[in-house]
Amino acid sequence: xxxxxxxxxDLDTFEKGTPHAWFTRLRKEDPxxxxxxxxxxxxxxxxxxxxxxxxxKNPGLFSSERMGTLLRDPEPESLGALRAxxxxxxxxxxxxYRALINKAFTPRMVTELMPRVRVMVDRIVDNxxxxxxxxxxxxxxxxxxxxxxxxxxxxxxxxxRAIYEIGNRMVGFDDPELQKDQPILDGDxxxxxxxxxxxxxxxAEKARSHPSDxxxxxxxxAEVDGERLSDFDFxxxxxxxxxxxxxTTRTVTSNGMLNLIRHPDQRQxxxxxMSLIPSAVEEILRFDPAVHNFRRTATADTExxxxxxxxxxxxxxxYPSVNRDEDVxxxxxxxxxxxxxxxxxxxxxxxxxxxxxxxxxxxxxxxFEGLLKRLPDLELAAEPRRLHSxxxxxxxxxxxxxxxxxxxxxxH
Numbered sequence: 001x002x003x004x005x006x007x008x009x010d011l012d013t014f015e016k017g018t019p020h021a022w023f024t025r026l027r028k029e030d031p032x033x034x035x036x037x038x039x040x041x042x043x044x045x046x047x048x049x050x051x052x053x054x055x056x057k058n059p060g061l062f063s064s065e066r067m068g069t070l071l072r073d074p075e076p077e078s079l080g081a082l083r084a085x086x087x088x089x090x091x092x093x094x095x096x097y098r099a100l101i102n103k104a105f106t107p108r109m110v111t112e113l114m115p116r117v118r119v120m121v122d123r124i125v126d127n128x129x130x131x132x133x134x135x136x137x138x139x140x141x142x143x144x145x146x147x148x149x150x151x152x153x154x155x156x157x158x159x160x161r162a163i164y165e166i167g168n169r170m171v172g173f174d175d176p177e178l179q180k181d182q183p184i185l186d187g188d189x190x191x192x193x194x195x196x197x198x199x200x201x202x203x204a205e206k207a208r209s210h211p212s213d214x215x216x217x218x219x220x221x222a223e224v225d226g227e228r229l230s231d232f233d234f235x236x237x238x239x240x241x242x243x244x245x246x247x248t249t250r251t252v253t254s255n256g257m258l259n260l261i262r263h264p265d266q267r268q269x270x271x272x273x274m275s276l277i278p279s280a281v282e283e284i285l286r287f288d289p290a291v292h293n294f295r296r297t298a299t300a301d302t303e304x305x306x307x308x309x310x311x312x313x314x315x316x317x318x319y320p321s322v323n324r325d326e327d328v329x330x331x332x333x334x335x336x337x338x339x340x341x342x343x344x345x346x347x348x349x350x351x352x353x354x355x356x357x358x359x360x361x362x363x364x365x366x367x368f369e370g371l372l373k374r375l376p377d378l379e380l381a382a383e384p385r386r387l388h389s390x391x392x393x394x395x396x397x398x399x400x401x402x403x404x405x406x407x408x409x410x411x412h
Contacts, residue, residue, distance in 0.1 A: 003030050008045065008318075009037065014390045018292070020333070023047055023321035032307040035316075041073060043295075043314035044304070049325040049345065051304060052317050055296055057350035062296035062315060064352065065090040069294045071316055071391065078190050085236045087244070087352065094351060100229055101237060101355060104218035110359050113148065117363060120147050121370035122408040129374060132404040133381060135397055137254050144367050145249035148359070149241055154207060154214035159199070166196050167242050193239060200238035204231060245356045248290035249363055251394040252346075254384075256284035256368065258395065259335050261380055266337045271376055274369065280337035281364045286344035287335050289319045292393050294348075319346060320393065378402040 006022045013019050026033050026047045033045040046052050055062045068074050068082040082088045086097050124143045128134040142164065150160045169192045207216040219229055219237065229237070260267040260280075270276045296315045303309060323344045324332035347354035354360070371378065381401045387394040 003033065004036070006033075006035075008035060008316075008390060011388050011390055014292070014393075015386050015388045017386065018288070018320045018393060020320065020324065023318060023324065027321060027325060032304045039073070041314065043071070043316050044307070044309060046304070046315060046317050047321040047325075049322040049328045049343075052319075052322045052345055053349050055304070055315065055317065056345075056348060056352065059090045059094070059351045061299055061302055063090050063299050064088050064094075064294075064296060066297040066299060066312075067295070067314070069296075071293055071295055071314075073314075075190070081190070081193065084232055085240055086355075087240055091351060096224065096227070097229075097233065098355070099224045100222050100227070100233075101219070103222040103224065104215055105355060107358055109152070109215070109218075110362055113152070113359075114362060114366070116151065117144070117148060117366050118370075120144055120151075121366050124367075125370055125374050126407040126409075129402075129405045129407060133399070133401045136257060136378075136400045137250070137395055137398050140371065141250045141253035141257070141367075144253070144363055145246045148363060149245045152215040153203065153238065153241070154212060154216045155203065163196075163199065163242055164246070166192055166199075167247050170196070170243055170247075196239045196242060197235045200235035201231065203238065204234050241356070244354065245359065247392065247394075249360050251290040251392060252285060252288070252360070252364060253367055254395040254398055255288035255290070255393065256281070256364070257371065257378070257400075258380075258384060258398065259284060259287055260372075261378065263335045266335055267372070269337055270368075270372055274372070276337050277365050277369055277372075278361075279340060279342070281361060281368065282342045282344065283335065283337050283339045284364070284368075285346040286323045286329075286339070286342055288393060289323060289344070289346035290393055291319055291346075292390050293318050374405060375402045 003025065006019075006026065007013065008019070008022070026045060031046075031048045031051065033047070034042055035045050036042050046055060065083050065088055068079070068088045074082055086094065086101070089097060121144060124140060127143075128139050134140065146160060146164045149155075150163060155163060203216055204220060207214070207220055211217045211221075216234075216238075219234060222228065260270070266280075270280055293316050296317065298309050298311055298313045298315060300311050301309065304315075309315070323329075323346060326332055328343055329339075347357040347360075378400050379402070381399040384395045384398040387396050
């Protein structure tokens, strides 16, 4: 295959699995690769660890705000709404916004959540443990991040399923199956975003009229230099938290368990020594990150590795590739739960380093601890069904079997 025949827009390929063989060739032969687009707007593929770090740390030259962070070009009428979301902001606005969020979204809050998250994990496993089989994605991976975000934000129990389903449509915009039965919205990303915004408005009204010890109330009262979040800013943060904090952790949980099943020696190593869970979580994050790519747009003519980049060129950062860069990782194609050091970039780096990284790590450690202790022989019942997407690196269904056990309160 010629390099020009590599087609990273082919969603059928991604549905079969991340095309690591293509990324390996690009890293070796053409690390700043010009990729054609049938729409007539080619883009540059960044596949090396060093380059992704450098670009991510230079938002003045490589903008998130100019055209957003999704690979596809946004519609001109949606740019304003996109730029209101923190993921699509540049400094200095991004720093001001992030400082406000940081005032409410503290490491202490994450630490204080841990006992409640342990209870959630036990309840999630309890719901399936007597059955001996389930859909791992729907029954085990999905509930925890959704519950944690909703618990933090004060979303009532009866509304949580709706938030989950809207989020599904937003990240699955390329997958026809996730867009079915939506005759009004037609699976449209912008309309699903609007639906999430409408819910956030209701949540803000509730937090103002009945303030409580939750993140929504804290966000609405946080101040930096006398500034507070506007209603629009609050809604934008809720949207990104519901997606980035929910869908991605679910995806990493599913990918992680799939890799533990496919590498039984690595799963056994953890079962023999549960202190390996923190390093195993880092390897799970490296080996199969939740997001395939994010975009930057050049704000001026420049060069990357001697390749001329023109102002307004699309630059696509490929996280599965940089996480297997031979210049950074020894035996990068090997899944190794003891890997040290592990300088993966699954949470990004620089201005847009994931705000919820500590929360995600805590959730992942606790869910894998609960799953491995209580469902140690979990195995595939059928080949997983992957998302039809080159954005989210996700499994949408994974039927599994295991030896039935007792609910948490019935164990002796």
